[in-house]
Structures are given as structure tokens and as C-alpha cells.
Amino acid sequence: MKVLVLGGDGYCGWPTSLHLSDAGHEVVIVDNCVRRQIDHELATQSLTPITDMKQRVKAWQEVSGQTIAVEFGDLLDWEFISDVVRRHQPDAIVHFAEQRAAPYSMIDRRHAVYTQHNNVVGNLNVLFAIQEFVPECHLVKLGTMGEYGQPNIDIEEGYIEIEHNGRKDVLPYPKQPGSWYHLSKVHDSHNIAFACRIWGMRATDLNQGVVYGTVTPQTERDPRLINRFDYEEVFGTVLNRFCIQAAIGHPLTVYGKGGQIRGFLDIRDTVRCIELAVENPAEFGEFRVFNQFTEEFSVNQLAEMVVEAAGKLGFEARIDNIPNPRVEKEEHYYNAKRTKLLDLGLQPHYLGDSLLDSLLNIALEYRDRIDPDVVMPSVDWREGRAKQRVHKAPAQPSASL
Numbered sequence: 001m002k003v004l005v006l007g008g009d010g011y012c013g014w015p016t017s018l019h020l021s022d023a024g025h026e027v028v029i030v031d032n033c034v035r036r037q038i039d040h041e042l043a044t045q046s047l048t049p050i051t052d053m054k055q056r057v058k059a060w061q062e063v064s065g066q067t068i069a070v071e072f073g074d075l076l077d078w079e080f081i082s083d084v085v086r087r088h089q090p091d092a093i094v095h096f097a098e099q100r101a102a103p104y105s106m107i108d109r110r111h112a113v114y115t116q117h118n119n120v121v122g123n124l125n126v127l128f129a130i131q132e133f134v135p136e137c138h139l140v141k142l143g144t145m146g147e148y149g150q151p152n153i154d155i156e157e158g159y160i161e162i163e164h165n166g167r168k169d170v171l172p173y174p175k176q177p178g179s180w181y182h183l184s185k186v187h188d189s190h191n192i193a194f195a196c197r198i199w200g201m202r203a204t205d206l207n208q209g210v211v212y213g214t215v216t217p218q219t220e221r222d223p224r225l226i227n228r229f230d231y232e233e234v235f236g237t238v239l240n241r242f243c244i245q246a247a248i249g250h251p252l253t254v255y256g257k258g259g260q261i262r263g264f265l266d267i268r269d270t271v272r273c274i275e276l277a278v279e280n281p282a283e284f285g286e287f288r289v290f291n292q293f294t295e296e297f298s299v300n301q302l303a304e305m306v307v308e309a310a311g312k313l314g315f316e317a318r319i320d321n322i323p324n325p326r327v328e329k330e331e332h333y334y335n336a337k338r339t340k341l342l343d344l345g346l347q348p349h350y351l352g353d354s355l356l357d358s359l360l361n362i363a364l365e366y367r368d369r370i371d372p373d374v375v376m377p378s379v380d381w382r383e384g385r386a387k388q389r390v391h392k393a394p395a396q397p398s399a400s401l
């Protein structure tokens, strides 16, 4: 199949591009590399030394003999994205290309506006490009489990059967997102569902949990293929952050009581889930929703697992409960369904000892690149404006922000 990977230079997009290419698909990456600019804005960098986009695809060509084409450009630029879709005529579009950090969207008004503008308008352009140039193309869109929030009932995969005043219907599962970023994903989901309804488009919304890890069988094949590993407070996800904190002897920063439960998955499962969705497309007119995670953990459980794994590697890690910068439930019920990707053949990697050891080993290997100044949270959900080290303007300001 010919697959466009939008956001193919990012944390999930790069290993997915390699995985799909390795599986025999023709891959075209589309990216404006704004994530690399955001590193400059936040005065930080990936823990791992990532090479630039051109070197990455050159290295892949050398080790695999496969070519990945790259289109540099912005999804907000209709001329650009419509031209790319028209020229390549993809069978599937995998859409990762969004601003994906909740804390980034909570810095201040401009970062909130940037996030929703970038994500919602970019996604709308993709929908219109499909409708106009490749109406049979299957859209595989990355959503997030954070769209659902933490309701006091089981979370279903996208839809719930409701009985109300004696009548029944299957309706979209209620959404209670916890940041301006998560809200942008909810807006995207509604727009995609609407496009499926009115145009007969086919789409899969992958409500992904928190991804951890960095290595896949393809990224290991050459140092130039290494994936990014975000560890600072804005883009770093919780397990990656705990591992680098342990590696530099910083206490593991559990926000508040630490009873926050979320769904998690290994990056190797992310790439496989995308492959499964691409190779088993939704029906025309169908807005299909999969919950894409493999295990649930509370923040406390993760911290305790990292302490234990560090002990096995011969060093001590300790936990510090710090004031929670986010507005969220710190103790709650959580039980989310996740059967649809398993039914398609996903065989999960579980966060057993060896996985945690390998994560910690990466943190130890690149310990010298860790900047301790970007570890503690500086973005507060209650503030609504920038402070301290966070720069005042988003990486790609537009005149309207």
C-alpha cells in the first residue's frame, strides 16, 4: 500500500514510518519539523541524539534498500497538503502531525490557540484533501485516551449504548478532556465523524494511551535511525521522565497523590497498531474507534516499578510527591476497554522487568545529555500564562495568535 505518514519526523511517526516501510509499504513522510523548532523554544533537546530528516531517510535507504520519500511542509498550508495528496494518491493516510503536549497547550493563551489552530485546522485540511483527491483513502488518525477523561464508569471503545426515557441508541462515548490539547483531539474526532457521515469517508480514530520507550527493531539497525526520547516537563511522558530522574539521582516527581491511572503502551506496540489499522481498513462511511493501549498503571505504581528496576541495576531511586501542577482527579475509578486491536492480532509487549531495565539503560547511556533544569514542572494548569524558562511565543507564531 502507499501510505502517507503525516508527522513522520516525530516520536511515534518516525518508528512507524520505518516499520511500515520494513513491512513492504511505500511510505511518504510529511512534516514541517515544527517539533524540532519547539525544542529550541523550550531550550531543550531529545535525550537521544536524533539526526535530521534527510540523514534519517538516507540511513534507512542504506540499511534496508527501501526508499522513504519526504515532503517538507505544513498541514495548515492548503496548497501544500492538497498538492501532496493529489500527487501521491495514497491508499492510507496516518495522521500524527499535531501539537501533542498537554502542558504546552496550557502555557498561556497563545500556546492554547496555537495548539487548537494547528491541530483542528490541519486535520480539517487533511479531511478536505481526502474528499477532493482520494475519496477511497483510509484515514488513520491519532487521538488520545485523554479524550474520555476519567469517568466513574467503564470506558468503551468510542461508543456507548444508552437507554433514556425508554428508548435506546448507540452514541459517541462522552468526552471529558483535561487540557486545551486534549480538547483539540475531541474537536478532531467530531470533525472526522462528521466527514464520514456526510461524505462516506472511512476513518479509524486511535485513542492512544501514553507511549513509553524509544527502540524498535528498525531504529536499532543504525545509530542514525535513533528515535527521539523526550524527558523534559512539557513533552516528556511520565515513565520516560521517571527513568531519567532515576538516572541522574533526582527524586521521581509524582504529581499529587499519584493515584492517577492511565493506559500505557510500548512504542513497539504503537507501530504495530498502526500497521494493523492500515492493513484492516474501516468500511466506507465508518468512523471506527480503537482504544490503543495495553496496560493500565497508576503514577504511584510506575514510580515504584522504576525504584525496583533501579535497585536491580544497582542504584537507588526515591519518590517525591510534589504539588500537582495539573487540575485532575488524583484518585479515581478507571477501567477502559481495549479489545479491538487485540482482535486484529496485536501481541502486546508488557512493562515487565526487562523492558523497564532497557528504558533505564537508555537513560543511563545518555545521562550526560540530561539538563536537570528542565526536569521540574513549570507549567501550572491554574495559571494560564507563561512563567520562568518557558518562552513567551509558540515556535510557529501566526499573525492571528
Ligand SMILES: NC(=O)c1ccc[n+]([C@@H]2O[C@H](COP(=O)([O-])OP(=O)(O)OC[C@H]3O[C@@H](n4cnc5c(N)ncnc54)[C@H](O)[C@@H]3O)[C@@H](O)[C@H]2O)c1
Pocket: 006, 007, 008, 009, 010, 011, 012, 013, 030, 031, 032, 033, 034, 035, 036, 073, 074, 075, 076, 095, 096, 097, 098, 099, 100, 118, 122, 142, 143, 144, 145, 208, 209, 210, 211, 212, 237
Ligand atoms: N506520544 C504519546 O505518548 C502520545 C499519546 C497519545 C496520543 N499521541 C498522538 O500521537 C501523535 C504523534 O505524537 P508524537 O509523540 O509522535 O508527537 P511529536 O510531536 O513527536 O510528533 C508530531 C510530528 O508532527 C509534526 N507536525 C506538527 N504539526 C504539524 C503541521 N501543522 N504540519 C506538518 N507537521 C506537523 C511535528 O513536526 C512532529 O514531527 C499526536 O497526534 C499525538 O497527539 C501521542
